[in-house]
Amino acid sequence: MIDPLFLLEAAINGVLLGGVLALLALGLNLIFGVLDVVWIAYVDLVMVCMYLVYFLVMIYGWPVWIAGLAGIGLGVALGLAVHVLIITPILNSPPVNQLLATGGLLFFIQSFATFLWTTDHRSIRINLPVVEVGGLFLSFARLIAFALSIVAMLGLWVFLRRTFIGTAIRAVAQDRGAMALMGADPQRVYLVTSAVGGAMAGLAAALLSIQYSVHPYFGAAFGPITFMVCVLGGLGNMLGAFIASFVMSEIISLGGVLWSTEMGYVIAFALFIVMMFIRPGGILARRER
Amino acid sequence: MIGRAVAAAVLLGLVAAPFIPMGGMRQYVLHVAIQIFIWSFIGGAWSLMGRFGLVSLGHGAFLGVGAYTTTLLWNFYGLTPWLGTFVAVAAAVVLALVVAYPCSRFGIIGHYFGLVTLAVGEVVRLLIIAERDWTGGSLGLTLKTAGAGGGLLAAQSADKRIFYYAALVVWLIGLWVWVRLDRSMARAAMEAIGEDEVAAASVGVHVARFKLAITALSAALTAFGGILYAQYITYVNPETLAGIGVSLRIVFAVVLGGMYSWLGPTVGTALTITLQEYLRVKFGLRLIGMAETIYGLLLVVFIIFLPAGIYGSVRALLARRRVPAPATA
Numbered sequence: 187m188i189d190p191l192f193l194l195e196a197a198i199n200g201v202l203l204g205g206v207l208a209l210l211a212l213g214l215n216l217i218f219g220v221l222d223v224v225w226i227a228y229v230d231l232v233m234v235c236m237y238l239v240y241f242l243v244m245i246y247g248w249p250v251w252i253a254g255l256a257g258i259g260l261g262v263a264l265g266l267a268v269h270v271l272i273i274t275p276i277l278n279s280p281p282v283n284q285l286l287a288t289g290g291l292l293f294f295i296q297s298f299a300t301f302l303w304t305t306d307h308r309s310i311r312i313n314l315p316v317v318e319v320g321g322l323f324l325s326f327a328r329l330i331a332f333a334l335s336i337v338a339m340l341g342l343w344v345f346l347r348r349t350f351i352g353t354a355i356r357a358v359a360q361d362r363g364a365m366a367l368m369g370a371d372p373q374r375v376y377l378v379t380s381a382v383g384g385a386m387a388g389l390a391a392a393l394l395s396i397q398y399s400v401h402p403y404f405g406a407a408f409g410p411i412t413f414m415v416c417v418l419g420g421l422g423n424m425l426g427a428f429i430a431s432f433v434m435s436e437i438i439s440l441g442g443v444l445w446s447t448e449m450g451y452v453i454a455f456a457l458f459i460v461m462m463f464i465r466p467g468g469i470l471a472r473r474e475r
Numbered sequence: 476m477i478g479r480a481v482a483a484a485v486l487l488g489l490v491a492a493p494f495i496p497m498g499g500m501r502q503y504v505l506h507v508a509i510q511i512f513i514w515s516f517i518g519g520a521w522s523l524m525g526r527f528g529l530v531s532l533g534h535g536a537f538l539g540v541g542a543y544t545t546t547l548l549w550n551f552y553g554l555t556p557w558l559g560t561f562v563a564v565a566a567a568v569v570l571a572l573v574v575a576y577p578c579s580r581f582g583i584i585g586h587y588f589g590l591v592t593l594a595v596g597e598v599v600r601l602l603i604i605a606e607r608d609w610t611g612g613s614l615g616l617t618l619k620t621a622g623a624g625g626g627l628l629a630a631q632s633a634d635k636r637i638f639y640y641a642a643l644v645v646w647l648i649g650l651w652v653w654v655r656l657d658r659s660m661a662r663a664a665m666e667a668i669g670e671d672e673v674a675a676a677s678v679g680v681h682v683a684r685f686k687l688a689i690t691a692l693s694a695a696l697t698a699f700g701g702i703l704y705a706q707y708i709t710y711v712n713p714e715t716l717a718g719i720g721v722s723l724r725i726v727f728a729v730v731l732g733g734m735y736s737w738l739g740p741t742v743g744t745a746l747t748i749t750l751q752e753y754l755r756v757k758f759g760l761r762l763i764g765m766a767e768t769i770y771g772l773l774l775v776v777f778i779i780f781l782p783a784g785i786y787g788s789v790r791a792l793l794a795r796r797r798v799p800a801p802a803t804a
Binding site: 290446 | 530574585586590597602723727763765766771773775
């Protein structure tokens with residue numbers, strides 16, 4: 187029999203992991219929903235930013251939060267670079283080509299990171315206290331990440347709903363062609379979206395680097411699950427992706443405790459496959475047709 | 476006519492290759508050649524689907540199911556891989572249909588199809604790791620060696636030449652299947668489906684039947700390739716035979732070579748494997764990851780500028796040059 191407290195702790199860890207997934211998914215969801223392009227290498231971009239944060243903190247002794255800001259800056263640069271160099275030339279070719287091109291980018295980043303920094307796991311060693319709440323031990327690093335990711339989410343929501351460019355982004359998300367007909371420039375919207383998506387990647391990197399070690403296969407570890415969260419939540423649907431993050435993370439966390447880590451993921455992936463069949467529009471979508 | 480003569484010469488060269496004196500290099504050259512044949516065959520199997528827009532990112536699932544089924548049957552029940560192959564291929568086909576039927580029924584296409592198959596590949600990999608008591612988990616599993624004289628029963632052999640010829644024959648069969656399909660009505664039907672399913676259905680193409688058939692065929696051949704590879708290496712590992720890593724590797728090699736032409740998968744596979752081996756031999760452990768770095772970069776460039784791949788583009792170029800010739804003659 188498993189101690190209920192043990193389960194509760196797993197559930198809470200699941201909530202905290204969910205915050206991370208939600209953060210990863212948010213940036214991808216913006217790209218995926220608006221550009222309608224699969225950045226298969228999205229989490230690998232996050233990984234590159236994590237390396238930057240790691241090196242700035244551990245080698246150059248920068249304070250974590252400034253290194254984190256630098257990570258966000260790198261994220262913006264990477265997002266713009268990916269859009270201009272890879273996506274723009276193939277924006278009008280079949281979507282599968284976009285998937286394959288960013289797949290090539292994934293291979294490139296992953297192997298180049300292996301080449302440059304070997305497969306060592308690197309983690310930032312800063313002593314953050316463990317918080318004890320009624321017999322439960324919670325990592326302070328995860329609490330900070332969780333809180334900041336919710337703030338970022340709200341910020342993004344305000345950006346999308348309350349600013350002019352945010353409205354433009356949602357307009358492109360609805361109809362790329364009509365947007366151009368209204369006299370607006372879709373390319374500018376694409377650039378802004380890529381930059382914001384990249385910034386989200388950088389933020390995720392900053393928050394993840396204080397709780398996970400970074401290694402070249404980080405993208406492979408979190409990439410698939412992030413995509414599944416986005417699709418499960420309904421593409422472009424921020425709230426849906428938010429909820430889906432927690433559903434997936436709870437399954438992984440509780441499944442990991444009750445069974446084994448791998449089985450937790452197996453159940454989560456199987457759920458994704460089944461949900462694709464019965465609710466292709468995401469968990470919040472009303473069934474159409 | 477010239478093409479046929481060249482093909483015959485190349486084939487003759489390949490058949491004679493193991494007997495060309497290469498000194499101490501023979502074992503190594505044969506090893507690389509066997510790998511190229513097997514992975515080209517697998518790439519060709521993938522491209523049967525890929526060229527029609529059914530881009531699967533989870534073909535590792537079929538490799539894994541195939542290789543692990545025969546290996547486990549042999550290791551635990553002593554069932555010879557000759558028979559185990561039938562069970563394994565059947566299992567892979569069943570898995571393919573279980574995934575493909577709902578995909579076709581609910582209209583999962585394009586990158587959604589890619590994501591679903593990616594998840595399937597991961598599920599197979601994770602299940603192999605989770606069942607570590609009998610699959611060996613991430614440590615992999617070594618095939619039980621056959622006793623003296625039992626090599627044939629175990630379908631194992633220390634003589635690389637035997638596997639060389641086996642892989643060569645399997646590769647040729649793969650090419651034959653590819654060309655056969657390319658010349659059939661099914662190809663026209665599948666192309667129509669790849670362009671627009673609704674339009675294809677409206678002119679009387681049985682969309683679901685064609686998609687399921689091509690998926691089953693592709694999965695069966697892939698599983699067979701996985702089995703052959705496992706028998707050759709006599710070791711199975713979830714990372715090399717299932718999951719995203721190997722699935723993407725298959726896709727990339729094929730796209731690099733060109734997925735719309737019969738030799739494309741072979742050209743791409745030969746290129747990636749040769750490059751990898753060259754860098755490994757030349758630089759040893761100092762340049763780990765360099766080969767993949769180069770072909771990841773190549774892949775991006777190719778998708779943007781030459782989506783038909785190396786072989787496909789070269790062929791198109793030659794064809795273009797050949798066209799004006801009859802006009803002047």
